[in-house]
Amino acid sequence: MPFACALMSFPTTRLRRLRRTEQLRCLVRETRLTPEALVHPLFVCPGEGVRKEVRSMPGVFNFSVDEAVKEAIEAHSLGVPAVVLFGLPETKDEVATGAWSDDGIVQQTARAIKREIPNLVVVGDVCLCEYMSHGHCGVVRSSGPQSLGAAVAHPPAATGEYEIVNDATLELLARTSVSLARAGVDIVAPSDMMDGRVAAIRKALDEAGLTNTPILSYAAKFASGFYGPFREAADSTPQFGDRRSYQMDPGNLREALREIELDIEEGADIIMVKPALPYLDVIAAARERFDVPLAAYQVSGEYAMIQAAARNGWIDRDRVMIESLLAIRRAGASIILTYHAKDAARLLA
Ligand SMILES: [Zn+2]
Numbered sequence: 001m002p003f004a005c006a007l008m009s010f011p012t013t014r015l016r017r018l019r020r021t022e023q024l025r026c027l028v029r030e031t032r033l034t035p036e037a038l039v040h041p042l043f044v045c046p047g048e049g050v051r052k053e054v055r056s057m058p059g060v061f062n063f064s065v066d067e068a069v070k071e072a073i074e075a076h077s078l079g080v081p082a083v084v085l086f087g088l089p090e091t092k093d094e095v096a097t098g099a100w101s102d103d104g105i106v107q108q109t110a111r112a113i114k115r116e117i118p119n120l121v122v123v124g125d126v127c128l129c130e131y132m133s134h135g136h137c138g139v140v141r142s143s144g145p146q147s148l149g150a151a152v153a154h155p156p157a158a159t160g161e162y163e164i165v166n167d168a169t170l171e172l173l174a175r176t177s178v179s180l181a182r183a184g185v186d187i188v189a190p191s192d193m194m195d196g197r198v199a200a201i202r203k204a205l206d207e208a209g210l211t212n213t214p215i216l217s218y219a220a221k222f223a224s225g226f227y228g229p230f231r232e233a234a235d236s237t238p239q240f241g242d243r244r245s246y247q248m249d250p251g252n253l254r255e256a257l258r259e260i261e262l263d264i265e266e267g268a269d270i271i272m273v274k275p276a277l278p279y280l281d282v283i284a285a286a287r288e289r290f291d292v293p294l295a296a297y298q299v300s301g302e303y304a305m306i307q308a309a310a311r312n313g314w315i316d317r318d319r320v321m322i323e324s325l326l327a328i329r330r331a332g333a334s335i336i337l338t339y340h341a342k343d344a345a346r347l348l349a
Contacts, residue, residue: 031330033322035079035345039123039295039337043233044068044109045088056229057300058307060339062088065109072113072120078345082121084189084337085109086234089131095139095148096131100175104131107183114184123216124185126176126201127192128169135238137192137246138169148172164246169194174204181205181213187270191218193246198266216295217268220256220282223247226275226301233300256282257289264292270335275299277324280331287332296333298324303339318347 018028043062045052050064063071072083087106089098098104110122129137139148140162148168169192177188188205190197198217205213223244231237248256256279260271271290273283274297283296306324310317321340328336338344 031326033326033329033344033348035341035348036081037329037334037336038080038325038341038344039082039084039121039335040072040075040080040341041084041086041337041339042068042071042109043086043088044105046090046105054229054233056232056304057339058311059343060233060300060303062233065105065112068109069112069116073117075342075345076117076120078342079349080341080345082123082187083113084123084125085185086125087130088235092131092133094133096128096172096176098131099126099128100172100179102179102183104179106185107179110180110183110185121186122184123187123189124177124180124183126173126180126188126190128172128176129192129236129238130234134240135236136164136241137243138164138166138194139172141165162241164194166194166196166246170197170200173197174200177201177213177215178204178208178210181210182208185213187214187216189216189218189272191221191274193218193221193243193248195262196266198263198268202267214269215267216270216272217263218274218297219260219263219268219271220279220286221247221272221274222250222256222279224250224275224278224299224301226278226299229300229304250278253282253285257285260286260290264290268292270295272297272335272337273333275302276328276333276336277302280327283328283331283333293335294333295335295337296328296331298328298336298338298340300339306340318343322347 018024045062047064048066051067052062054060085106089105106124113122127137129135134140142162148171173190180188198215270293272295273279276296276298287294306320309315325336325344
């Protein structure tokens with residue numbers, strides 16, 4: 001309709017009219033960021049009074065349980081409604097005992113946090129890499145049948161052929177989830193990328209009477225170079241090989257949607273895309289297609305890049321931080337896991 005178009009165009013239409021003042025801009029803003037959308041990740045380690053900064057993530061620390069509680073209280077007081085817990089156990093082994101034992105480091109932390117601040121939502125990351133001596137997210141074997149016993153009995157030579165055994169891993173993930181929920185974790189969040197883990201975890205939780213514990217699935221988790229600093233923070237670098245046989249190939253959008261669809265079918269209550277900023281198209285496509293709460297993880301590398309550039313005086317940290325979080329919201333994620341949670345909440349207050 002040429003006539004209508006003519007009416008709508010310049011000089012009648014001037015989009016700058018609504019950009020003139022901050023009040024007008026605020027009135028017509030389409031996407032808003034609030035602290036309620038943010039989840040603060042915490043890395044918990046053994047000891048007492050420990051507050052050790054992660055070298056590649058300035059402002060991010062490894063905390064002992066007592067310090068993690070203080071940090072959680074501070075985040076909560078800033079309006080951040082949730083934390084997600086990662087554990088650095090005292091010892092590691094071939095069956096990730098530290099992940100599922102009832103006195104595991106994350107279990108201890110969850111109990112301590114829920115005791116002090118029952119209203120803070122505690123999300124428990126469910127994975128095995130931090131607790132495995134080899135640093136992979138599942139049980140590793142060189143050859144043989146897919147059972148947990150067989151896999152543990154035949155550990156791979158560090159230099160030889162190996163496989164991350166899917167089905168045996170499910171048993172440990174399910175055990176971990178039940179243990180975390182019993183310790184008071186409000187939401188279990190499997191991040192391992194094994195096939196069938198959401199169904200296995202749902203079944204185990206239900207059998208343990210934990211039918212009210214939701215599952216936040218890291219549904220589309222890509223094999224990303226942006227995880228680099230996290231591995232230092234969580235001491236979870238694979239001792240051999242990489243994670244490309246279970247995490248997703250960065251080129252695949254359609255496969256990401258299949259991953260998400262399967263996790264929803266298996267019972268995921270919330271789905272997640274990780275990393276966030278390099279995968280905004282995946283977030284947008286997931287938002288378009290699925291009617292479940294959608295989370296995104298602004299990962300360690302995304303955080304580290306902003307911090308490093310800001311430290312060099314090359315960017316304005318606060319502006320870029322808020323802009324990046326806003327972009328993730330605009331793409332469609334309603335929940336954002338981010339190392340900027342506290343700083344962003346302060347700015348948004
Ligand atoms: Zn892992």
